[in-house]
Amino acid sequence: MAVAVLAAATAGSVLLGNQAIGVRTALGTWLHPDGSDVQRIVEYLRVPRTLAGLLAGAALGVSGVLLQGLTRNALAGPEVLGVNAGAALTVVLGITVFGVHGFGGWVWFSFAGAALAGFGVYALGSYGRGGATPVKLALAGAAATAFLGGLTTALTLLDINTFNAYRYWSVGALTSADTSVIRTALPFLAVGAVLAAVSARALDALALGDDMARALGQGLMVGRATAALAAVVLTGTAVALAGPIAFVGLTVPHMARALVGPAHRWLLPYAAVLAPIVLLAADVLGRVVARPQELQAGIVTAIAGAPFFVALVRRRKLAEL
């Protein structure tokens, strides 16, 4: 069912937009490239942004599940571990200090920043008595987000061109990644997916509380580290592909939980299917609501996602994690 909706969303993302393209026309130009505008639109614009939506969406959804399971915090998202903020700061550093332009270069900076921030927050959160407890992780993440965000603001204020580039990127859009960027991202996403799958059992055990998990014989440190690493890899890649798109990683795990319950071996794949649906729908909406203008997908997810999330929070008890 969910997969069918995803297929529909994918088709919609290829066919709908500034001008609607018929299924037959789209398929025809794909099978017999004729160099026409329609073929170019499908091949160079619609397909890459759809792929970016599928991949970034899945990565954000899975990463949201991982982070919520890891911190046992229903309001966790990539924001909470400071992962987004770290990725954003290194991308801005890449632009200002190293003069890196274009997403092919930003991938690596984003990835490094996500990893460094994630690792730093984890180290900070595990320091002291009791190891990396959920509360300490969340606090360390919040502190890191504030600190890194402040540095990013300072850097962007220093230079108007950096600010312009960052302003567009920081909202999140699916139009920035071309095929080569998407190809670069694939191995990272594969690694992230494998790590996420491996950590599913550990996350289920963690959901029962540290003591119970220990009693069940789960290696807490290893499980947490695997899940955290997966979240960092997936978020860093998603951010590089589409910018730090808000609310998808936060909202989709709750949708998945409503459908399949709390077991991570089901939650993770469902989130990986549901999140791209949400992101692609947001992107298509952004193309058609304000023609001839186009709204970035990140704007639509923020506008549509926020009230949706509030409704979700009010309806479901958050203590279930």
Next chain:
Amino acid sequence: MRVRALRSPLSWLAAVLAVGLLAGCGGASEASGKPAGPSIPNCGVEVPTGTPPARVFAAFHNAIEAVYALGAGDKVVGAAYLDNQLLPEYAAQFTAASYYPEEYPSREEVLRLDPDFVVSGFTGAYTAEGLGTRAELNKIGIGSYLFTQYCPSADGKDQKDLAGNDVSLDSVYGDLTDLGRVLGKTAEARALVEKMKKTVAGTESKLAGVTRPRVAMLNRPGGGELRVFGTGDVATTIIEKAGGTQAFGDVPGRLTRIGTEELIKRRPDVIVVPACCGAGVGPSGAQEVIDGLRKDPALANVPAVRDGRIYAVTFAEVTPGVRNADAVARLAKLLHPEKF
């Protein structure tokens, strides 16, 4: 300001009330002890003429060059925001002014220069985030002028809240004439406007009966989204005076964000990219954007890309100001090289 003959007793009453109100509110201008000449309405603010300002702060490229072109460059104590290289004829004189290249100088920084007049080429100078609203400046004895194509809907509003302004060249001529009067340079203003009109007329005379190519003017700040100039910008006027048709002629406002697909749909014959922003930026500053458009496989069928007709100009020449006439002449040569 022209005073209409007052006839009815009611209009007498209104006049007495108005004078009373003005006396109540206009304490500052009285306090500064300037003889009030006839004032000029500018974006809903009355700007007095008579005693020309002695210390001028100019914000934004078009304002800076206008003050120099009107022969009041020796009055400039400070300036901010050059979009491109300053015209060479003003460069030597300009070095005397304190220059703030990137951000708005803070309000304090500007007040320290002790200007008695601010000229701005864009709306943002007169906001709380900029130098303060024009009413606030007036209260501390600083007069102000704003290019009328950037009049906000009300004093203190920013660029996002423009009134429905006239973007014709006549409005540019009007600004230069008014600013000339305020700066005590009426004759210089007249000569400048005459020269500009002659340049435009000379260009137009060569363009009779030409086929008008579809022209899109756009930029891409920071490599992000495309922004096209719409009919609410003097860019449209320049395109049409230069013998082109605005490819986004149904898009209102100054700048509109569009997706690549919209540009494909419009099929412009010519794309013009204004280079911006900084004192060292010439037309080559647009090269990165131009290369990006040329390399984008999605755009390969767009006539402007296919035929290699993507041109760089300076942002300064497509903002309302002294360069507009030369901008028309230059763009006309690019659009219709066979006519020149």
